[in-house]
Structures are given as structure tokens and as C-alpha cells.
Amino acid sequence: MLIKIGELATRTGATVETIRYYEKEELLPEPTRSQGNYRLYNAAHLERLQFVLHCRTLDMTLDEVRTLLQYRDKPDENCGEVNVLLDEHIDAVETRIEELVQLKRHLLALRQQCATEAPAKSCGILHALADNSCHK
Template sequence: MAVTIGDLGRTTGTKVETIRYYERIGLLPAPPRTDGNYRSYGAAELARLSFIRRGRDLGFSLDQVRALLALSDDRQDDCADIDAIARRHLEEVERKLADLTALRRELKGVISSCKGGAISDCRIIEALGPRAV
């Protein structure tokens, strides 16, 4: 199976520019080239890019994905380090969710305090703080 960068992108839902970026930063190895100097990708690159995409879809940073890829290379090692990365990421997601929940509550309160009328009496503008005059 040899596919072009465009085919690889369509198969994985990844923009061609993103694939090239992943190659530049070392997440994807540089693929072999055809006689016409086109990149030629195989099943291994497809699997690796799919792994990267899934990691990114789950919100892992590029550094975390890089670490997960490195750790996954030795299939016999204990997965404690992988578990630790995932747990730290989950903690960060939960912190962000708590922050967003508080933000939603505050915004709902500000919006519900608005009774309409003149902007000079707007509770939303007032809640944002003093305005420059």
C-alpha cells in the first residue's frame, strides 16, 4: 500500500500542511520518495498518523503525543508512564471543565440581570467593569 500525502490526509482527516508539519517536528518520519519525488506513505505511516490524530482529538498536546509514541514503541514495557500521562491530562481536562462551569454560571447571572433599556444602565456592561471615557 503506497499512497500520496493527499490520500493520507483524506483517509485520516488531516490537512496536508499538518502532515508536513508533523514530519518537520519529527512526529512522523520523512517518507520515502517516488521517482517523481512525491512522498509515498504506507500502512505504518497511516497507523502512526491515525494514532497522532486520535491523541490530538482527545486533547493531548503534541509533546504528550510524542511521549506516548515513544513509550508505545516498546510493547513489553509497563504502561505506568502512559497511565501517568493520561491521568495528568484528565486532571487538566477536569480543571478546565470546572473553570468553564464557573464561567457559564457567572455569564448566566450577568445575562439574567439584564432588564433591557438604555446602554447606560446595562448590567452586562457594568459587570465587565469601568469603561474608558
């Protein structure tokens, strides 16, 4: 199976630009080229791209994905570091959730600054944003 980049994009749901970017970041190996200089991808490219995309849907950084790929490429190595990486990622997600909860509180407090429709010049939300009172 050899497919062009457009077909790889269609099969994975990735954009052509994303595929090229992952190649540049060396998350995907360089594909072979056709006589017309088109990139040609094989089943291994498809599988690897699906792995990368799945990791990205879990909000993993490119460095985290790169580390996971290194272990995936060496299946006989101990995966203890994979566990550590995932534990650290879970901690980062928990921190982000806490930050988002705080953000929601700020937005709710801001929303309470203007209960009814009024001329923009008397909008409590706009005034609070201007004087930063929603953070007090």
C-alpha cells in the same frame, strides 16, 4: 501501499498542513519521496497518524502524544508511565472542567445584566464588561 499526502489526508480526515506539521514535530517519520519529489506514505504512516489524531481528539498535548508514541514504538517496555501520563491528563481535564463551570457562572451573571432589548448605550452587559462588575 504508497499514497501521496492528499490521499493520506482524505483517509484520515487530517489536513495536509496538519500532516506536514506532525512530520516537522517528528510525530510522523519522514516519508519516502517519489522521483517527482512527492511525499509517499505507507500503511505505517496511516496507522501512526490515526493514533496521533485519536490522541488529539482526547485533547492530549503534542508532548503527551510524543511520550505515548515512544512507548508504542517499544512494545516490550513497562507501560506504568503511560498510566501516570493518563492520570495526569485526567486531572488536567478535571481542572479545566472546573474552570469552564466558573466561566459559565460568570457568563450567566453577565447575561442577567440585560434582560430586554434596549439601545446599546444602556445595555447592562456592555456596561458590566466595561467596569468588570460581572466578576464581583
